[in-house]
Amino acid sequence: MNNWPHFRLEKRLTVPPWLEFLTLAVSLLLALVAIAVLFRVLGVNPIVAYQRIFRGAFGSLYGLSETIVKAIPLMMCGIGLSLAFRARVYNIGAEGQLLVGAICATGLALSRPDWPSWALRPAMFLVGFIGGALWALIPALLKARFRVDETLSSLMMVYIASELVNYLVYGPWKGAKEMGFPYTDKFSPSAQLPRLLNTRIHYPTLILALVLAVLAYVLIQRTKWGFEIRVTGENPEAARYAGMNYFKTVLLVMLLSGGMAGLAGVGEVAGIHYRLRYPQGISPGYGFTAIIVTWLARLNPLLVIISALLLGGLLVGGDAIQVALGLPVATIYIFNGVILLFVLGSDLFTHYKIRLEWRRER
Amino acid sequence: MIVEFILLVLKAAIPAGTPLLFGTLGEVTAERSGVLNLGVEGMMIVGAVTAFGVTYTTGNIWLGLAAAALAGSLLALVHAFASITLRVNQVVSGLALTMLGLGVSGLVGKRFIGMPPRTRLAPLTLPGLSDLPVIGPLFFRYDPMVYLAIILALVLWFMMYKTRWGITLRSVGESPATADALGVPVFRVRYLAVLFGGLMAGLGGAYLSVVYTTAWIEGMTAGAGWIVIALTIFAMWDPVRAMLGAYLFGGVRVLQYRLQPLGISPNLLNMLPFIFTILVLMLSTGEVIRRRVGAPAALMQPYTREER
Numbered sequence: 065m066n067n068w069p070h071f072r073l074e075k076r077l078t079v080p081p082w083l084e085f086l087t088l089a090v091s092l093l094l095a096l097v098a099i100a101v102l103f104r105v106l107g108v109n110p111i112v113a114y115q116r117i118f119r120g121a122f123g124s125l126y127g128l129s130e131t132i133v134k135a136i137p138l139m140m141c142g143i144g145l146s147l148a149f150r151a152r153v154y155n156i157g158a159e160g161q162l163l164v165g166a167i168c169a170t171g172l173a174l175s176r177p178d179w180p181s182w183a184l185r186p187a188m189f190l191v192g193f194i195g196g197a198l199w200a201l202i203p204a205l206l207k208a209r210f211r212v213d214e215t216l217s218s219l220m221m222v223y224i225a226s227e228l229v230n231y232l233v234y235g236p237w238k239g240a241k242e243m244g245f246p247y248t249d250k251f252s253p254s255a256q257l258p259r260l261l262n263t264r265i266h267y268p269t270l271i272l273a274l275v276l277a278v279l280a281y282v283l284i285q286r287t288k289w290g291f292e293i294r295v296t297g298e299n300p301e302a303a304r305y306a307g308m309n310y311f312k313t314v315l316l317v318m319l320l321s322g323g324m325a326g327l328a329g330v331g332e333v334a335g336i337h338y339r340l341r342y343p344q345g346i347s348p349g350y351g352f353t354a355i356i357v358t359w360l361a362r363l364n365p366l367l368v369i370i371s372a373l374l375l376g377g378l379l380v381g382g383d384a385i386q387v388a389l390g391l392p393v394a395t396i397y398i399f400n401g402v403i404l405l406f407v408l409g410s411d412l413f414t415h416y417k418i419r420l421e422w423r424r425e426r
Numbered sequence: 427m428i429v430e431f432i433l434l435v436l437k438a439a440i441p442a443g444t445p446l447l448f449g450t451l452g453e454v455t456a457e458r459s460g461v462l463n464l465g466v467e468g469m470m471i472v473g474a475v476t477a478f479g480v481t482y483t484t485g486n487i488w489l490g491l492a493a494a495a496l497a498g499s500l501l502a503l504v505h506a507f508a509s510i511t512l513r514v515n516q517v518v519s520g521l522a523l524t525m526l527g528l529g530v531s532g533l534v535g536k537r538f539i540g541m542p543p544r545t546r547l548a549p550l551t552l553p554g555l556s557d558l559p560v561i562g563p564l565f566f567r568y569d570p571m572v573y574l575a576i577i578l579a580l581v582l583w584f585m586m587y588k589t590r591w592g593i594t595l596r597s598v599g600e601s602p603a604t605a606d607a608l609g610v611p612v613f614r615v616r617y618l619a620v621l622f623g624g625l626m627a628g629l630g631g632a633y634l635s636v637v638y639t640t641a642w643i644e645g646m647t648a649g650a651g652w653i654v655i656a657l658t659i660f661a662m663w664d665p666v667r668a669m670l671g672a673y674l675f676g677g678v679r680v681l682q683y684r685l686q687p688l689g690i691s692p693n694l695l696n697m698l699p700f701i702f703t704i705l706v707l708m709l710s711t712g713e714v715i716r717r718r719v720g721a722p723a724a725l726m727q728p729y730t731r732e733e734r
Contacts, residue, residue: 102530106530106533106534108533154515154517156517156521202704206704206707206708210707210708212704212707212708213707213721213726215462215517215726216655216659216703216707217704217707219464219652219655220656220700220701220703220704220707221700221704223649223652223696223697223700224697224700224701227693227694227696227697227700228693228697230693230696231691231693231694234691234693235691235693352521352525355518355521356522359518390536391533391536392532392533392535392536392644393532394528394529394531394532394533394644394645395529395532395533396529397525397526397528397529397532398525398526398529398530398533399529400522400525400526400529401468401522401523401524401525401526401527401528401529402522402526404518404519404521404522404525405504405508405519405522405523405526408508408512408514408515408518408519408522409508409512409514411514412512412513412514
């Protein structure tokens with residue numbers, strides 16, 4: 065038989081922070097080079113595209129404000145996911161939990177339009193959190209009770225949530241004044257979140273996200289629950305020997321990550337659209353993009369703020385190249401996909417020493 | 427009237443289920459080797475745009491299909507390298523693949539939007555059989571790809587359960603360390619299984635753009651790849667059950683148009699495949715059942731010799 069190239073891996077016992085930073089930076093750089101090559105091959109001038117994206121996202125006050133607008137739901141979802149992924153609980157259903165949060169907030173806003181804003185707005189966030197958490201509870205309970213893998217079940221729940229939104233906006237909740245569009249009626253002013261000056265930044269959600277990022281950081285680093293989450297993720301065997309309840313941890317992180325995705329959904333309907341719309345109208349995949357956000361942030365809730373701004377900027381830049389270069393909106397997914405692959409791949413170089421060997425395959 | 431309706435739905439369900447069947451047969455094979463590939467949606471859409479583009483340029487639909495298969499496996503190679511060699515998280519890598527595929531297909535496909543198809547695949551007619559009443563239209567008047575998918579399902583089932591090759595594949599997905607000790611080239615088997623998954627997903631997407639719809643529409647797979655993921659579980663990793671499941675899910679898609687005038691919400695119907703899948707996930711996890719029909723034990727677990 066032929067020789068077969070073979071990587072020999074030696075696990076590093078400690079990972080120095082500079083190495084983590086270096087591999088992240090190098091992988092981002094390589095991803096940008098790879099995307100440029102791909103663009104070139106597909107007939108797009110990468111330099112021009114990169115310039116337009118950067119200028120679109122960060123080059124003007126309007127662009128910056130839109131970057132923040134898109135970063136808000138990414139932060140919200142990403143902070144929750146960083147907790148779940150730390151415990152190696154792969155909730156990939158944030159998109160669905162976001163939509164259910166939006167549904168619950170809409171239900172309250174439409175049925176209690178007369179409540180004063182000081183009561184209605186917090187109540188919408190509350191029911192949105194509960195809705196998202198309950199949607200995540202289903203995969204969590206399935207895991208606890210039947211040992212169903214949460215990855216697949218939480219993914220299935222996304223599509224059920226998405227059809228539920230469709231059902232509502234085409235069916236029972238379809239607005240009387242919406243001329244046949246799949247929208248609900250507009251929320252009463254007391255259900256609408258205030259915005260910063262003439263931007264679309266709904267700052268109550270932004271402030272909430274920033275506060276929750278700090279709280280999540282404290283939770284993970286400074287509390288007993290956080291310790292249990294970390295140990296469960298790093299060494300489930302040790303966690304069991306130490307008498308930690310695995311399912312309690314799973315439940316906790318699923319509820320928190322689902323609830324926070326639900327909050328993101330509330331922000332979108334109450335801060336941006338003032339109504340429930342068809343699912344892609346509410347979220348162009350924020351819940352999935354948040355997975356990249358979380359991974360880029362190395363599962364650190366504080367770093368999620370930065371990576372959310374980065375990927376929010378990419379979304380805005382995507383709109384810019386659509387207008388300026390006539391490229392389809394989907395183009396931006398190339399960035400998401402390639403960056404994610406390179407960052408994922410770089411994890412190996414962070415945690416292992418690698419030697420390439422030629423070895424006879426048995 | 428009722429009988430006619432049922433026949434109508436059955437007849438439409440089979441072509442509607444065929445792209446799902448191609449994708450699912452590939453994903454069943456990949457997952458049997460222990461590699462979950464959530465990139466099916468991405469591989470399918472790249473297959474769709476490649477098939478349409480090549481068919482449009484060359485005027486040859488078979489070249490289009492072959493190119494789609496190649497494009498699908500090329501994308502799968504990325505996932506194979508990431509998840510098998512670099513041992514990254516399979517879930518996240520698969521999601522990345524889907525995003526990459528959606529992006530590339532959008533960019534490549536821009537010039538084909540609104541283009542008319544150059545050729546179509548004629549239905550296969552078997553003299554005698556195709557003209558039989560009821561049975562003829564129900565079984566013998568589809569395009570060749572429908573039959574290819576059925577043949578592949580049967581062949582794959584036979585290979586998986588009745589040949590040495592099948593034992594090798596399944597052993598790698600159940601217990602890679604044991605397989606390795608017995609001399610099975612684990613890495614190579616996994617690579618081939620994932621590449622085959624990409625090839626089939628590419629064909630599934632191609633079926634959508636050059637046979638079923640005969641047009642390129644951005645994002646035209648519209649979640650078919652995710653239904654494939656659901657279907658793989660629903661079929662409990664069995665090629666023949668995948669065939670039945672694909673036609674059932676295809677039937678659900680057909681029914682939504684037929685039942686809408688009767689006031690039945692298509693959206694609620696669309697939830698059914700995913701609800702079924704969650705139920706199957708629930709029912710198939712008991713240890714006794716899992717050994718017989720459940721998920722491969724090493725699914726989503728990267729393999730390394732050092733940690734054997």
